[in-house]
Amino acid sequence: xxxxxxxxxxxxxRERADAVEGMLRRILGERILPGEIARPEHLMAAMRHGALxxxxxxxxxxxLESAALFDADGEAAMRVATALECVHCYSLIHDDLPxxxxxxxxxxxxxxxxxxxxxxxxxxxxxLLTYAxxxxxxxxxxxxxxxxxxxxxxxxxxxGPGGMVGGQALDLDAERNKPDxxxxxxxxxxxxxALIRFACEAGAVxxxxxxxxxxxxxxxGSAVGLAFQLADDLLDLTADAGTMGKATNKDAAAGxxxxxxxxxxxxxxxxxxxxxxxxxxxxxPFGERAAMLKAAASFVAARxx
Amino acid sequence: xxxxxxxxxxxxxRERADAVEGMLRRILGERILPGEIARPEHLMAAMRHGALxxxxxxxxxxxLESAALFDADGEAAMRVATALECVHCYSLIHDDLPxxxxxxxxxxxxxxxxxxxxxxxxxxxxxLLTYAxxxxxxxxxxxxxxxxxxxxxxxxxxxGPGGMVGGQALDLDAERNKPDxxxxxxxxxxxxxALIRFACEAGAVxxxxxxxxxxxxxxxGSAVGLAFQLADDLLDLTADAGTMGKATNKDAAAGxxxxxxxxxxxxxxxxxxxxxxxxxxxxxPFGERAAMLKAAASFVAARxx
Numbered sequence: 001x002x003x004x005x006x007x008x009x010x011x012x013x014r015e016r017a018d019a020v021e022g023m024l025r026r027i028l029g030e031r032i033l034p035g036e037i038a039r040p041e042h043l044m045a046a047m048r049h050g051a052l053x054x055x056x057x058x059x060x061x062x063x064l065e066s067a068a069l070f071d072a073d074g075e076a077a078m079r080v081a082t083a084l085e086c087v088h089c090y091s092l093i094h095d096d097l098p099x100x101x102x103x104x105x106x107x108x109x110x111x112x113x114x115x116x117x118x119x120x121x122x123x124x125x126x127x128l129l130t131y132a133x134x135x136x137x138x139x140x141x142x143x144x145x146x147x148x149x150x151x152x153x154x155x156x157x158x159x160g161p162g163g164m165v166g167g168q169a170l171d172l173d174a175e176r177n178k179p180d181x182x183x184x185x186x187x188x189x190x191x192x193x194a195l196i197r198f199a200c201e202a203g204a205v206x207x208x209x210x211x212x213x214x215x216x217x218x219x220x221g222s223a224v225g226l227a228f229q230l231a232d233d234l235l236d237l238t239a240d241a242g243t244m245g246k247a248t249n250k251d252a253a254a255g256x257x258x259x260x261x262x263x264x265x266x267x268x269x270x271x272x273x274x275x276x277x278x279x280x281x282x283x284x285p286f287g288e289r290a291a292m293l294k295a296a297a298s299f300v301a302a303r304x305x
Numbered sequence: 306x307x308x309x310x311x312x313x314x315x316x317x318x319r320e321r322a323d324a325v326e327g328m329l330r331r332i333l334g335e336r337i338l339p340g341e342i343a344r345p346e347h348l349m350a351a352m353r354h355g356a357l358x359x360x361x362x363x364x365x366x367x368x369l370e371s372a373a374l375f376d377a378d379g380e381a382a383m384r385v386a387t388a389l390e391c392v393h394c395y396s397l398i399h400d401d402l403p404x405x406x407x408x409x410x411x412x413x414x415x416x417x418x419x420x421x422x423x424x425x426x427x428x429x430x431x432x433l434l435t436y437a438x439x440x441x442x443x444x445x446x447x448x449x450x451x452x453x454x455x456x457x458x459x460x461x462x463x464x465g466p467g468g469m470v471g472g473q474a475l476d477l478d479a480e481r482n483k484p485d486x487x488x489x490x491x492x493x494x495x496x497x498x499a500l501i502r503f504a505c506e507a508g509a510v511x512x513x514x515x516x517x518x519x520x521x522x523x524x525x526g527s528a529v530g531l532a533f534q535l536a537d538d539l540l541d542l543t544a545d546a547g548t549m550g551k552a553t554n555k556d557a558a559a560g561x562x563x564x565x566x567x568x569x570x571x572x573x574x575x576x577x578x579x580x581x582x583x584x585x586x587x588x589x590p591f592g593e594r595a596a597m598l599k600a601a602a603s604f605v606a607a608r609x610x
Contacts, residue, residue, distance in 0.1 A: 036467025043474035099423035118404035145451035162341025169348035
């Protein structure tokens with residue numbers, strides 16, 4: 001990217017993140033919805049702690065920008081983006097639990113089970129996951145019901161046992177049985193790839209775009225997901241805990257199988273360049289409108305935190 | 306109930322449970338769905354362990370019978386019933402975790418975190434919860450999309466922070482701060498009541514029944530939910546571990562606040578009788594067709610396991 005494009009992208013990412021943070025704060029507030037009986041303050045505080053963590057909100061950004069590509073309804077895109085972020089944040093809360101990765105710190109803050117307790121962290125994750133589907137299915141998401149149902153289905157499938165949750169299960173297992181290259185690729189496509197793919201695909205679904213466009217965006221999402229994971233593995237190798245705001249070099253310490261560990265950093269950088277080229281090529285038919293999504297792909301590959 | 310009605314109900318309950326068990330077994334099998342990448346066997350085995358536990362399948366029964374009241378599509382009702390059971394089973398898996406109730410045995414079998422491990426149990430619960438929304442939203446549930454979306458929404462709201470998950474959070478808190486009578490009623494309406502209410506309401510949604518009928522069924526569900534919890538608290542006081550297949554008298558041992566502890570067993574039995582009368586009255590307009598649902602209300606109040 002040129003410096004200007006770089007700056008524009010970073011400004012846009014920050015603005016979108018602020019908007020998503022604002023919506024998360026509103027929907028995780030005290031106001032109960034029809035059919036809700038009460039919102040226990042302790043639980044809601046834990047859900048807010050896990051969700052309002054100053055993240056980059058990359059997945060919501062991808063939803064919003066892929067939706068903008070098709071001039072989709074902005075409020076609908078924002079709600080789907082926020083729901084997806086709820087799913088992402090739930091996965092982090094559960095992933096950080098003592099029985100899982102056992103992390104005390106995330107983004108420089110105590111993880112939910114440290115700030116509250118383990119039981120509350122389990123429930124806060126459950127609550128965010130469940131609420132994500134509420135947000136998408138609700139008529140307050142101004143879309144025809146068939147699109148709301150399609151989005152629920154796609155999100156559930158990306159996040160479920162055949163997607164993200166399955167990837168986490170494979171990841172647990174990888175500590176006992178080191179996967180081969182195909183196994184690593186599958187694990188990562190499920191654990192981190194599936195939600196990123198959904199994020200890019202979602203815009204086309206929100207807009208009711210033709211199946212071909214939806215598939216194109218999903219493929220773009222797969223390339224971005226692969227790049228995201230490669231960059232993450234590279235970072236884990238090279239960054240220090242100060243930059244990351246969390247423990248680093250844990251993968252190598254745990255003898256964790258990654259493509260970077262298998263093929264080395266130079267190979268990974270070449271792969272990343274190829275993935276960015278591929279991702280950009282997929283967006284060519286959209287011309288200038290896709291500038292932000294292209295910048296996002298470049299950013300993901302080059303990110304240093 | 307007369308002995309004949311009793312027998313008919315128990316036969317019907319068992320038949321419905323077998324059918325639900327069969328569908329759970331099928332959908333938690335190896336066959337992956339479009340968009341799924343792989344189904345890790347270890348995770349699926351844990352999900353099956355948590356779901357195929359020989360439960361009475363009361364909630365699915367209520368869905369199926371409330372749907373039958375309106376001649377709703379049988380396959381649609383079966384899929385919604387199965388999805389609801391996935392949510393119920395996920396809640397049991399997470400509830401049994403060491404950080405929560407720390408139970409080793411359920412229905413005479415080791416709980417999921419004992420049969421597998423804690424991390425796998427957390428993920429198995431997450432997987433069942435996520436998959437429940439997949440089942441409802443999927444076009445394989447032969448309903449117009451607006452009903453699928455409405456069912457996702459109602460299920461998410463019943464199971465979410467303003468419903469079941471919130472009830473579990475209140476339950477945790479109740480060990481520290483004993484709730485008053487209103488607090489106990491709220492806790493129970495959320496923790497166990499919300500899903501039972503949804504089960505009864507769902508039939509009307511599946512059938513696209515008018516709002517008034519939906520509300521009537523929901524009210525019936527609320528009465529059944531209250532009766533269920535009262536009967537459960539009574540049982541905890543009187544049953545032994547052999548009958549229950551799980552540890553009993555834990556509530557009293559934990560000094561847990563229940564309405565039975567507050568008002569005594571005689572009061573509870575009188576309340577139960579009143580709730581059954583109320584539940585039956587709500588179904589009067591449906592005449593003979595509601596016989597099974599009425600029997601279910603009587604069964605819930607009188608159950609001894």
